[in-house]
Amino acid sequence: MFEIISSLLxxxxxxxxxxxxxxxxRLIYLDIRSMSAKNFPKAVSLPYLxxxxxxxxxxxxxxxxxxxxxxxxxxxxxxxxxxxxxxFLSGRHAILTKKGGSFYIQDVGSTNGxxxxxxxxxxxxxxxxxxxxxxxxxxxxxxVSGERQGEGNAADEKxx
Amino acid sequence: MQxxxxxxxxxxxxxxxxxxxxFAFSLLFFRETPYDISPLIVGLSLIASILMVYFLIRGFxxxxxxxxxxxxxxxxxxxxxxxxxDSELGIKQAxxxxxxxxxxxxxxxxxxxxxxxxxxxxxxxxxxMGLFAVTMGFGREIKGSNNWIVFQGFSIQxxxxxxxxxxxxxxxxxxxxEKLFARFSKVxxxxxxxxxxxxxxxxxxxxxxxxxxxxxxxxxxxVIYIFEKDVRILLVNALAAVTAGTAGVLFVHHIxxxxxxxxxxxxxxxxxxxxIAQSLFAIGAGGFFGTGIGLGRPELIPEVRTDFIFSAICExxxxxxxxxxxxxxxxxxxxxxxxxxxxxxxxxxxxxxGITLMFAFQTFVIIGGVIKLLLLTGITLPFISxxxxxxxxxxxxxxxxxxxSAKQATAERSTAYEDR
Numbered sequence: 001m002f003e004i005i006s007s008l009l010x011x012x013x014x015x016x017x018x019x020x021x022x023x024x025x026r027l028i029y030l031d032i033r034s035m036s037a038k039n040f041p042k043a044v045s046l047p048y049l050x051x052x053x054x055x056x057x058x059x060x061x062x063x064x065x066x067x068x069x070x071x072x073x074x075x076x077x078x079x080x081x082x083x084x085x086x087x088f089l090s091g092r093h094a095i096l097t098k099k100g101g102s103f104y105i106q107d108v109g110s111t112n113g114x115x116x117x118x119x120x121x122x123x124x125x126x127x128x129x130x131x132x133x134x135x136x137x138x139x140x141x142x143x144v145s146g147e148r149q150g151e152g153n154a155a156d157e158k159x160x
Numbered sequence: 161m162q163x164x165x166x167x168x169x170x171x172x173x174x175x176x177x178x179x180x181x182x183f184a185f186s187l188l189f190f191r192e193t194p195y196d197i198s199p200l201i202v203g204l205s206l207i208a209s210i211l212m213v214y215f216l217i218r219g220f221x222x223x224x225x226x227x228x229x230x231x232x233x234x235x236x237x238x239x240x241x242x243x244x245x246d247s248e249l250g251i252k253q254a255x256x257x258x259x260x261x262x263x264x265x266x267x268x269x270x271x272x273x274x275x276x277x278x279x280x281x282x283x284x285x286x287x288x289m290g291l292f293a294v295t296m297g298f299g300r301e302i303k304g305s306n307n308w309i310v311f312q313g314f315s316i317q318x319x320x321x322x323x324x325x326x327x328x329x330x331x332x333x334x335x336x337x338e339k340l341f342a343r344f345s346k347v348x349x350x351x352x353x354x355x356x357x358x359x360x361x362x363x364x365x366x367x368x369x370x371x372x373x374x375x376x377x378x379x380x381x382x383v384i385y386i387f388e389k390d391v392r393i394l395l396v397n398a399l400a401a402v403t404a405g406t407a408g409v410l411f412v413h414h415i416x417x418x419x420x421x422x423x424x425x426x427x428x429x430x431x432x433x434x435x436i437a438q439s440l441f442a443i444g445a446g447g448f449f450g451t452g453i454g455l456g457r458p459e460l461i462p463e464v465r466t467d468f469i470f471s472a473i474c475e476x477x478x479x480x481x482x483x484x485x486x487x488x489x490x491x492x493x494x495x496x497x498x499x500x501x502x503x504x505x506x507x508x509x510x511x512x513x514g515i516t517l518m519f520a521f522q523t524f525v526i527i528g529g530v531i532k533l534l535l536l537t538g539i540t541l542p543f544i545s546x547x548x549x550x551x552x553x554x555x556x557x558x559x560x561x562x563x564x565s566a567k568q569a570t571a572e573r574s575t576a577y578e579d580r
Contacts, residue, residue, distance in 0.1 A: 002190050003452070003455060005187060005190060006452035006453050006455050007452040007455065009183055009187055009452065010450050010451075010453065010476075010477065010478070011449060012183060013180060013184065013453075013481070014449060014477065014478065014481060014484070016176050016179050017176075017180060017233070017481070017484045018484060020173045020176035020177060020180070020233055021487050021491070023170055023171075023172065023173035023176060024173050024229065024230060024491055025491065027173070027226065028226060028491070028494075028495070
């Protein structure tokens with residue numbers, strides 16, 4: 001009798017122990033996320049691109065946010081200022097041009113295209129407004145102009 | 161996504177811990193036919209004390225709430241295994257948990273009350289040497305190491321206390337060295353520090369204890385790697401270690417036997433290689449999920465209650481159980497590093513780092529030893545192995561770590577308040 005219970009319970013033990021480990025990891029993950037979300041917007045007053053898609057879905061390296069200081073190119077090849085190895089991005093995918101204090105976005109003939117708030121971009125530059133959503137490859141970015149920081153936080157909570 | 165969503169409905173890990181203890185100790189209750197309620201009592205007291213301490217930490221905001229949970233899980237796995245090996249041992253281990261938890265809070269509060277810890281550099285040195293003198297004078301040799309003091313029926317392993325003193329010594333040196341640099345030349349201070357560090361490790365070697373100095377050396381080396389900018393200092397230390405290691409292998413019979421057993425335990429399986437071979441048999445017998453608690457033969461492994469407890473866990477809970485133990489230590493060490501990284505003061509930073517590294521290297525050295533990855537040295541697996549001295553000092557060290565994390569949390573709360 002003891003043998004049967006014990007040899008069944010061993011699977012239960014292992015499962016519970018791993019659920020425990022998973023639970024701890026999840027709590028630590030949430031802890032870190034809440035901390036980085038708290039600290040970030042305060043420090044930055046420059047415009048930046050914020051990743052809206054969940055990072056853990058990708059098997060390539062991508063940052064939570066990209067600061068925009070000058071003309072910026074986005075693409076898969078190494079020469080770009082924002083270089084992300086997303087297979088759905090073209091080698092050179094899109095360009096953000098700085099004019100005055102604001103940024104203009106244009107697609108540079110990418111295979112899968114670039115979308116701004118759901119509409120596909122052409123090759124002519126379009127002015128970016130705070131809170132605009134940019135979709136390229138598998139990635140979704142939020143454009144934060146940096147002047148009104150409240151927007152960035154609100155978008156954070158909208159995250160899936 | 162689905163995984164994350166279902167995870168939100170998972171109960172808090174602390175209930176998982178309680179569940180493991182309930183299942184394991186009920187299982188042990190059914191093990192022998194004239195049913196004895198002592199496993200249930202041990203299990204309930206374990207659950208009660210863990211829950212009490214955990215909710216104290218959460219309720220009074222005593223800092224990081226994960227490290228204690230992780231340690232409790234490790235302790236529970238160990239206690240179940242020890243009770244299964246020998247019920248007397250399990251009961252004793254549960255009593256040691258009580259003393260360990262007192263030591264945990266003692267470490268927490270005493271470390272917080274006194275503010276002089278960083279200025280006691282010479283006291284730590286003197287205390288280590290005094291401890292050595294006492295051990296040499298009144299000590300008794302148990303299992304080949306002359307590092308036990310027997311006092312009114314209690315035997316205390318003094319090398320465990322020396323370990324903690326060494327960590328305080330390292331931390332206090334790095335917080336005080338700017339002052340020393342102002343008075344003496346940089347080279348002389350560094351050289352003196354290194355000499356004292358080696359002297360303190362050497363004293364343990366004189367007590368025929370090999371594992372603890374090895375762990376302390378690894379901690380020491382990691383700490384100087386972090387704090388010293390000069391590569392030459394690292395090279396000198398590495399050279400010293402290699403020389404000492406080679407000399408040990410060549411001239412110390414005891415170490416040579418270990419090396420022989422490590423390279424080929426099968427050559428002399430009845431004598432020199434017996435321990436390691438039994439350990440490997442046990443791990444192999446376990447397979448992926450283990451034989452089930454109470455169904456293996458871990459009692460065949462020599463020293464299974466202390467050094468080889470990991471093999472027993474692998475035999476009865478399988479390689480998944482063993483990996484879980486390693487993962488738990490990994491999480492503990494991760495939390496410790498995080499606490500150390502967020503420290504502002506050098507003393508607390510070094511101390512948090514030292515304590516974390518001590519847990520890490522001790523686990524690495526002993527698990528590496530029993531799976532024949534590294535040379536086997538007789539040290540305990542923190543929080544799992546049977547042993548009062550080791551358990552109590554480890555819990556005290558954990559209490560200090562907890563205190564350091566609590567101080568940070570209070571500091572952060574007050575800055576957040578000022579921002580508003």
